[in-house]
Amino acid sequence: MDTKLRDGIDWVGYVDWTVRDFHSYVTSRGATYNSYLVQDEKIAIIDAVKAPYAEYLLKNVSAKVPLDKVDYLVVNHAEPDHAGSVPAVVAACPNAVVVCDEKCKATLGSYHDISGWNFQIVKTGDTLSLGKRTLTFLETPMVHWPESMFTYIPEEKLLFSMDAFGQHFASNKRFDDEVDMCAVMEEAKKYYANIVMLYGKQISKVLDAAAGLDIEMIAPSHGVIWRKNIGTIVEAYKNWVVCKAEPKVLVIYDSMWESTKKMGEAIIAGATEEGVEAKLIYVRATGLTDIATEVLDAATIAFGSATLNQSMMPMMAATLTYIKGLKPTGKAGFAFGSSGWGKGGAEEIDEFLKGTSIEVLREPIKAKWRPVPEVVEELKEAGRLLARKAKEICSL
Ligand code: FEO
Numbered sequence: 001m002d003t004k005l006r007d008g009i010d011w012v013g014y015v016d017w018t019v020r021d022f023h024s025y026v027t028s029r030g031a032t033y034n035s036y037l038v039q040d041e042k043i044a045i046i047d048a049v050k051a052p053y054a055e056y057l058l059k060n061v062s063a064k065v066p067l068d069k070v071d072y073l074v075v076n077h078a079e080p081d082h083a084g085s086v087p088a089v090v091a092a093c094p095n096a097v098v099v100c101d102e103k104c105k106a107t108l109g110s111y112h113d114i115s116g117w118n119f120q121i122v123k124t125g126d127t128l129s130l131g132k133r134t135l136t137f138l139e140t141p142m143v144h145w146p147e148s149m150f151t152y153i154p155e156e157k158l159l160f161s162m163d164a165f166g167q168h169f170a171s172n173k174r175f176d177d178e179v180d181m182c183a184v185m186e187e188a189k190k191y192y193a194n195i196v197m198l199y200g201k202q203i204s205k206v207l208d209a210a211a212g213l214d215i216e217m218i219a220p221s222h223g224v225i226w227r228k229n230i231g232t233i234v235e236a237y238k239n240w241v242v243c244k245a246e247p248k249v250l251v252i253y254d255s256m257w258e259s260t261k262k263m264g265e266a267i268i269a270g271a272t273e274e275g276v277e278a279k280l281i282y283v284r285a286t287g288l289t290d291i292a293t294e295v296l297d298a299a300t301i302a303f304g305s306a307t308l309n310q311s312m313m314p315m316m317a318a319t320l321t322y323i324k325g326l327k328p329t330g331k332a333g334f335a336f337g338s339s340g341w342g343k344g345g346a347e348e349i350d351e352f353l354k355g356t357s358i359e360v361l362r363e364p365i366k367a368k369w370r371p372v373p374e375v376v377e378e379l380k381e382a383g384r385l386l387a388r389k390a391k392e393i394c395s396l
Helices: 051-062 086-092 102-111 181-211 230-240 259-273 288-296 314-326 345-353 373-395
Strands: 004-006 009-011 014-016 031-033 036-039 043-046 072-074 097-100 119-121 127-129 134-139 149-153 158-162 217-220 248-254 277-282 300-305 332-339 365-368
Touching (some): 102 119, 217 230, 248 288, 248 373, 259 300
Parallel strands (some): 248 277
Antiparallel strands (some): 009 036, 134 149
């Protein structure tokens, strides 16, 4: 495996081929925890790996340099998928000083016993000379934790971007030009939608700050390293930070005896008449990870549920809760659903939507038992409304 980023700078992380669940994020293509070794007059490890894989990191490092020669361990992010192995690295590298920002030290102290660790606290603009190369630090708060930070080596035009620009993508190849870019961009979009969509404003600020840097290579903490397609991923991020919409309508639903499904199909039929892309998504057949990815660039969304115990169905409640937390911007939609008696799923979804970032376009559409022809017509018209609104949003 080619692990060399530059002369004296290598990837020393771990490829997690089998992981499929990452705190509920479905990692269908596995993951990597990227760690990097910079060998200069001083030697630095940039970021660590998940705790169970410390031995792999240490083996990769010790194949290059004796562990007692490591001078610095830079911790750009305290989340355990990277910093979980920091105690093992500190124990194995007795001369390593942990380099991080103040908030990161506090977070590390919450997860680990840091007594006896040597720290060098840095902030934006601080530099650390390794000899021929300089580590330059840029704090990136809430991208996506408060203590997050980038490390940049100007002499190499190399940015260590931590989770930003990452993808959950296991491969024995380390660089973007060695793998299927369609698959990598699909995973990068999924990663953005599920991990950082909520922090679009903060990412936008980081993009502005990074625009002032001369960058030839971006080395994130997950997935492949960007060296050929930097423009592609940065452009994609510029669209994603504003949830830039495509003229795309989603109908996300759960159904009991197919009445709500038929309602969703009628909405799709109406939207299709207006010539836009429209997708019917059944929440019990599509995971939350993929639903969030679809929401990222959708313009309008109808949410439907049958009624169960006078409420919406449980997987629709889970879906709405997840989407609400991600705070997608610039979207509009409405609720629909069937019930046999009393109030039910449609009304509950409508109430829920009013507490989200999604604009509610109209009152909920309801069917009693089965959607009668008049209701089907109303649903088709609502589908046309979603499509027209989608075009309007995309023209803004
Ligand atoms: Fe990959 Fe936020 O940790």
